[in-house]
Amino acid sequence: MPRNKSVDYRLLLKVSKYYYEKQLTQQEISERLNLSRPKVSRLLKQAEEIGIVKISIIPQPGIHTDLEDALERTYGLKEAVVVEVSDPNSQYAVSREVGAAAADYFSQSVSSPSVIGISWGTTLQAMVDALRSQDFRESQVVQLIGGLGKPESEAHATYILRRLVEKTGAQLSILNVPGIVDNTAVKIALMSDSHLKEVFNYFENIDVAFVGVGTPTPDSVVMRDGTILTQDQLEYLLSQGAVGDICLRFFDERGNIIHSEIDERVLGITLEQIQKIDRVVGVTGGPFKDKAIRAALLGKLVNVLITDHLSAKKLLKEA
Known part of the structure; x- marks a missing residue:
């Protein structure tokens, strides 16, 4: 292709070599060549446009920015983080490694002061365990649902909250009540407590929430020891089309909220309230979670997703 006579190729090449090879700043080039800084910037842009400079972004093993971009476009997400996990068919491995990625995201993306909501689950436990110590003394950590499961369980909501506060120094608003009670009369009595009302x-003021996405299956955490849901309750939820839950609030395959007698006994945030939070980070993944995750995305219950690479591929295939 013939050169354009109106283009100063020598100057373009010189400016490009100074910037890309000798690592001079645009200000230094400006002073050295007696050019204005805006002109240096324009020359660098022109060098790219006519092909003197070609910038290549080289993909790195284990980093899936292509999947992240596709998830963001497909589901209208604010951000997606896709993790290359060592064993995508092992829920334990996925929870541990996705949780570690969520800890990095927390450190990079959450600023102080903030009001931070936290739910429960094994992946969020892995997140707080992997989180490095940092100064969030001006922030507030809010428990989104009361305690679930046996008190000694590491996935117990209060364990996760206290561990997070240990590492951040944030103020804690704790729901020192069960996540689900026997009947609505008990819930009404507990809700009269002034401390509970304060939490x-x-x-309504949460800036960012970190939530797990559960699945209503016989081997899920909510069914593991029989202290959260019974088999009859599980079968009822399935009959209503439940495919997943956030904070023990269940939804169907389109992300529609399932209101039930079970829902009325939960002490915690509602899905309607979750949908009003500016940034809801779903920290989830695993071999059997894709339907629940997809439903949460379709229902706009989550707008930031941190997941494993196999789940990401399934989500895009289903879309």
Whole structure:
């Protein structure tokens, strides 16, 4: 292709070599060549446009920015983080490694002061365990649902909250009640407590929430020891089309909220309140989670997703 006579190729080449090879700043080039800084910037852009400079972004093994971009476009996400996990068919491995990625995301993306909501689950436990110590003394951590499971369980909501506060120094608003009670009368009695009301009031002011996405299956955490849901309750939820839950609030395959007698006994944030939070980070993945994750994305219950690479591929295939 013939050169354009109106283009100063020598100057373009010189400016490009100074910037890309000798690592001079645009200001230094400006002073050295007696050019204005805006002109240096324009020359660098022109060098790219006519092909004197070609910038290549080289993909790195284990980093899936292509999947992240596709998830963001397909589901309208604010951000997606896709993790290359060592064993995508092992829920334990996925929870541990996705949780570690969520800890990095927390450190990079959450600023202080903030009001931070936290739910429960094994992947969020892995997140707080992997989180490095940092100064969030001006922030507030809010428990999104009361305690679930046996008190000694590491996935117990209060364990996760206390561990997070240990590492950040944030103020803690804790729901020192069960996540689900026997009947609505018990819930009404507990909700009269002034401390509980104060914590519930924080739900309207949360800046960012980190939540797990559960699945209503016989081997899920909510069914593991029989202290959260019974088999009859599980079968009822399935009959209503439930495919997943956030904070023990269940939804169907399109992300529609399932209101039930079970829902009325939960002490925690509602899905309607979750949908009003500016940034809801779903920290989830695993071999059997894709339907629940997809439903949460379709229902706009989550707008930032941190997941494993196999789940990401399934989500895109289903879309």
